[in-house]
Amino acid sequence: MNAHCSGPLDAGGPVLLIGAGKMGGALLDGWLARGLDPASVFVVDPALPEFTAERWRRAGVRLGPQPGDLSGPAAILLAVKPQAVEGALPAAATFAGPDTVVVSVLAGTTLATLSAGLADGQAVVRAMPNTPAAVGRGVTGCVAGGQTRPEQRDLADRLLRAVGDVVWVEDEGLIDAVTGVSGSGPAYVFLLVETLARAGVAAGLPAELAQTLARKTVEGAGELLARSSEPPEILRRNVTSPNGTTAAALEVLMAEDGLAPLMERAVAAATRRSRELAG
Numbered sequence: 001m002n003a004h005c006s007g008p009l010d011a012g013g014p015v016l017l018i019g020a021g022k023m024g025g026a027l028l029d030g031w032l033a034r035g036l037d038p039a040s041v042f043v044v045d046p047a048l049p050e051f052t053a054e055r056w057r058r059a060g061v062r063l064g065p066q067p068g069d070l071s072g073p074a075a076i077l078l079a080v081k082p083q084a085v086e087g088a089l090p091a092a093a094t095f096a097g098p099d100t101v102v103v104s105v106l107a108g109t110t111l112a113t114l115s116a117g118l119a120d121g122q123a124v125v126r127a128m129p130n131t132p133a134a135v136g137r138g139v140t141g142c143v144a145g146g147q148t149r150p151e152q153r154d155l156a157d158r159l160l161r162a163v164g165d166v167v168w169v170e171d172e173g174l175i176d177a178v179t180g181v182s183g184s185g186p187a188y189v190f191l192l193v194e195t196l197a198r199a200g201v202a203a204g205l206p207a208e209l210a211q212t213l214a215r216k217t218v219e220g221a222g223e224l225l226a227r228s229s230e231p232p233e234i235l236r237r238n239v240t241s242p243n244g245t246t247a248a249a250l251e252v253l254m255a256e257d258g259l260a261p262l263m264e265r266a267v268a269a270a271t272r273r274s275r276e277l278a279g
């Protein structure tokens with residue numbers, strides 16, 4: 001089952017989200033959009049803006065549970081900043097039961113760090129989603145800790161697959177590069193829109209028109225890529241007439257000092273930062 005399949009999402013028990021900012025909020029919105037029963041969702045986040053809190057409260061999500069309100073949820077989704085992990089793990093440990101799977105989306109926070117803050121034998125999954133999860137179009141790379149039973153891994157998979165595609169790796173070391181490509185990747189695409197619009201202005205377009213054209217172009221190209229079975233290279237070639245305008249632009253972008261080495265450096269920097277966050 002994936003985000004595009006029918007049938008409401010069923011976690012088989014309560015789900016507790018700890019940290020409901022940009023990523024946690026995107027996951028929660030994705031779950032609700034996929035039909036997860038709001039009454040089974042609990043949120044701990046002392047910093048929720050009131051309009052967001054009110055929207056979720058009205059949807060039936062339960063905010064600010066106390067330990068007596070919830071014991072041993074099926075899953076705890078940890079989505080605080082990596083720097084806040086030490087404050088959040090004790091809360092996760094308080095709510096977790098022996099069968100709870102704790103799924104962390106924290107960049108650079110290792111399975112070992114998570115396990116050290118939880119009860120012995122607690123099932124843990126380290127996941128790296130991305131914000132298109134909010135519209136059911138995310139992609140998440142995950143690795144399961146050794147104590148995680150198959151049905152707990154399946155639950156983590158269901159929660160993450162409800163908001164997009166999911167890939168599992170066996171080697172935790174790969175999650176840093178997953179972060180560099182897909183976790184951070186949406187930002188590179190949004191930057192592309194911004195810079196394409198600015199380049200349009202530099203080429204003589206009014207700013208608003210340049211922004212519309214850049215945004216619609218990336219939206220349309222993404223949709224075409226999503227719907228086509230062709231690899232991106234063929235889609236690129238389909239735009240490129242011999243000796244035409246695209247060829248002129250690609251000569252710049254595909255030069256030795258063009259986009260490829262720049263993207264390689266960017267992804268390497270993100271990957272390195274993810275490793276640094278692990279301490």
Ligand SMILES: NC(=O)C1=CN([C@@H]2O[C@H](COP(=O)(O)OP(=O)(O)OC[C@H]3O[C@@H](n4cnc5c(N)ncnc54)[C@H](OP(=O)(O)O)[C@@H]3O)[C@@H](O)[C@H]2O)C=CC1
Nearest residue numbers: 019021022023044045047079080081082084087088106107
């Ligand atoms: N944004 C993204 O695209 C992605 C983010 N991630 C990961 O997701 C995690 C969250 O990132 P993001 O959503 O951007 O960050 P946000 O700051 O938007 O969200 C984190 C939320 O958690 C709250 N919080 C802090 N401490 C606690 C606590 N002890 N208990 C409950 N809530 C707490 C924060 O409050 P306050 O503001 O007061 O600190 C904030 O509201 C990070 O670890 C990041 O690495 C992973 C993939 C993609």
Ligand SMILES: O=C(O)[C@@H]1CCC=N1
Nearest residue numbers: 107179182183184185
């Ligand atoms: O920038 C970050 O650290 C997080 C992880 C991936 C996307 N945002």
